[in-house]
Amino acid sequence: MKRKGSSLHRKKGSMLTENVIFLVLNLTFFAIMALFILKQSSGSAYYEQAYAKQIALLIDSAKPGTQILLDFEKGVSSNQEWFNNNFQRAVTINGNIVEVRLSEGEGFSYSFFNEVKPGVDVLPSAKVFIVINKND
Amino acid sequence: MEKTLSIYWFVIIGIVATAIIIMVAAFYGSNYDVRKYENRALANHIADCISKEGKLQDYVYQSGFKQEFSDNFLEICNLNFNVEDTYDEEQYYVDVDFYAVDDSSNSLFSVSKGNINFRASCAIQEDESYKTLAQCGERRLYSTQGNEQFLIRIFTAIGKVSENVN
Numbered sequence: 399m400k401r402k403g404s405s406l407h408r409k410k411g412s413m414l415t416e417n418v419i420f421l422v423l424n425l426t427f428f429a430i431m432a433l434f435i436l437k438q439s440s441g442s443a444y445y446e447q448a449y450a451k452q453i454a455l456l457i458d459s460a461k462p463g464t465q466i467l468l469d470f471e472k473g474v475s476s477n478q479e480w481f482n483n484n485f486q487r488a489v490t491i492n493g494n495i496v497e498v499r500l501s502e503g504e505g506f507s508y509s510f511f512n513e514v515k516p517g518v519d520v521l522p523s524a525k526v527f528i529v530i531n532k533n534d
Numbered sequence: 535m536e537k538t539l540s541i542y543w544f545v546i547i548g549i550v551a552t553a554i555i556i557m558v559a560a561f562y563g564s565n566y567d568v569r570k571y572e573n574r575a576l577a578n579h580i581a582d583c584i585s586k587e588g589k590l591q592d593y594v595y596q597s598g599f600k601q602e603f604s605d606n607f608l609e610i611c612n613l614n615f616n617v618e619d620t621y622d623e624e625q626y627y628v629d630v631d632f633y634a635v636d637d638s639s640n641s642l643f644s645v646s647k648g649n650i651n652f653r654a655s656c657a658i659q660e661d662e663s664y665k666t667l668a669q670c671g672e673r674r675l676y677s678t679q680g681n682e683q684f685l686i687r688i689f690t691a692i693g694k695v696s697e698n699v700n
Contacts, residue, residue: 427547431554438562451568451697458575494614508697511576511626513612533612 442501445473450498453489453528454510457496462514462532470500470524477501481524488520567698573671576690580630583611584686585677595679599632599643607645615648617694625693627652627668635676635683642684652691668693 438444449470456466470488474481480501481488490497494513499505515531584594593610594603603610607628615626627648631641649668656670663669670691677684 427551431551434555435558438558441562444562447565451566455568455571455575458572458579494616495618506697507618509617509625509694511572511613511615512579513608513614 440476442473442477442503443506445470445476446498446500446503446506449473449489449500450496450506450508453496453498453526454508456528457510457514457516457530458512460512460514460530462530464530466526466528466530468526468528470520470526473500474524482522485520485522485524489518489526491516491518564700565698567665567669569669569692569694569698570671572692572694573669573690574673576626576628576692577671577673577688579613580611580628580688580690581673581675581686584630584688585675588677590677590679590684595682595684604643604645607647613647618697620696621693623651624649625668627689627691629653629689631687631689633685633687635685638685648691649693652693655693656689656691665699666695668695669698 449468453466453468460466474488477500484499488499490499494511495507495509497505497507513533515533517529517531519527521527584591593600607613607630608615613628615624617625627646627650629646630644632643633639633641652668652670655667658664659667659670668691670689672690673688675686675688677686
């Protein structure tokens with residue numbers, strides 16, 4: 399009788415271990431997936447495109463003399479160290495093309511049709527100041 | 535241990551993980567199409583250039599429509615249709631038609647600039663929109679000059695497919 403009892407205990411114990419391992423594996427899987435989604439959603443490429451298009455559309459709608467202040471904090475947070483060292487080249491405007499770069503990649507470029515001369519100043523606090531000047 | 539190490543379990547986990555990775559990459563990796571807003575901004579910009587406080591500008595009409603306005607439309611309206619080097623041809627098209635207010639079928643004066651091929655893209659999309667073609671927009675406004683009243687139709691089209699569509 400004693401033997402039967404201990405075998406039942408052993409079976410119950412192994413079932414518990416089995417379920418714990420199953421649970422841990424499930425949790426690990428979902429944690430990895432959640433981290434992957436989080437990393438993707440805060441990636442530089444995603445914000446580079448958003449900011450470049452936002453700036454181009456703002457310039458298109460702006461009249462000379464307009465001043466625009468943008469906050470890049472959300473997009474910068476994924477690559478703060480790179481931004482701290484390169485904030486001055488995060489936003490550049492060549493002719494009528496806006497280029498936004500938040501990491502050591504190609505960045506994202508988008509053109510605007512409004513024939514103006516925008517001046518850009520990127521601050522270390524991730525604020526971008528744009529002044530729309532009349533084209534001479 | 536049978537349950538945890540079961541081959542079927544790993545297969546299911548693999549399928550779920552692959553599906554999540556594909557969906558997330560497709561969502562965050564895709565371009566957002568802003569051409570609708572760009573078309574609207576372009577039409578507003580042209581409307582502001584042509585008419586001020588409901589009156590046609592002197593450089594557009596002065597006892598008759600001015601050909602000089604049509605010839606120098608981009609300069610007068612402060613428009614720059616240059617685009618990124620990735621494109622070989624212009625990515626904008628603008629067509630402005632002026633009608634008498636009581637006859638909207640015969641255009642009195644017309645100005646068109648940019649890539650005329652986009653006109654065909656817009657004609658194709660009258661019933662159904664195709665993302666890989668140029669996106670089009672239209673705006674109508676009324677304006678006066680002296681005793682004359684005009685209906686102005688501004689038609690715009692923007693290509694820029696590679697930056698707005700995957």
